[in-house]
Amino acid sequence: MLKILGLLFWYQTEYMVDMKCEGCVNAVxxxxxxxxxxxxxxxxxxxxxVRILGSSPxxxxxxxxxxxGRNARLIGQGVPEDILVSAAVAEFKGPKIFGVVRLAQVSMELARIEANFSGLSPGKHGWSINEFGDLTRGAASTGKVFNPPNGGTxxxxxxxxxxxxxxxxxEAFKTCVKQQLRVGDLIGRxxxxYETEDRSDPGLTAAVIARSAGVGENYKKICACDGTTIWEATDKDFVTSKV
Incomplete structure (x- = not known):
């Protein structure tokens, strides 16, 4: 549950979980x-x-x-209401810095952000959502900090x-909420x-923000060729990132 300006917000998170019986269900x-x-x-x-309603990271x-001892993979996050794009993700794939940043829309004007990083130097590092998804020169080619019209200052x-x-x-872990932030406006940014707290350097690394599955959008799929349930075809579905 998020409490912002006296208002309470719940959002839903969905996992694919390796469960074989009711005993597994009860344990989960x-x-x-x-x-x-x-x-x-x-x-x-x-x-x-498994569908979880709440506000836990x-x-x-x-x-x-x-x-x-349950294998689990995040498959959807957001709110079940009619928000066009309710979830997004940015993946940092190394070779030195690894990380995952997840963004979930919890109301039309409020987004929740959760980040995990490894491979950074100890201390404080500035980070931001930037205008462009151009990674030709890493963070240096991603433009200014994103600020939509009638947004921040x-x-x-x-x-x-x-x-x-x-x-x-x-390693770093952070969870926060941002008002006036719409996840749908961030896709492709x-x-x-950054190395410095004030973002005065060219930047250490960057990742493009991509649309992620919202709640109810990523269920099992059946392979048309042989009828195999794709999620059950390989254990690789459960492999997690380095963070």
């Missing part, structure tokens, strides 16, 4: 219901889908699945995400991470 529900910020948990054994929920543009606090292991 019992574990998730111990996490702060989770309002309800639904498990669909036939489709191996993806990182926390994913770790909960790991603790009970020149001093505090909408795309300014503040700072990442990186620990001694080079980029997220950049």
């Amino acid at each position: 529900k019992n574990k998730l219901q111990t996490i702060d910020g989770i309002k309800s948990v639904e498990a669909d054994l036939s489709n191996q889908v 993806v990182k926390t929920m994913t770790e909960a699945f790991e603790q009970i 020149a001093k505090e543009p909408i795309g300014d995400l503040g700072t990442l606090d990186v620990d001694e292991n080079g 980029s997220i950049a991470v």
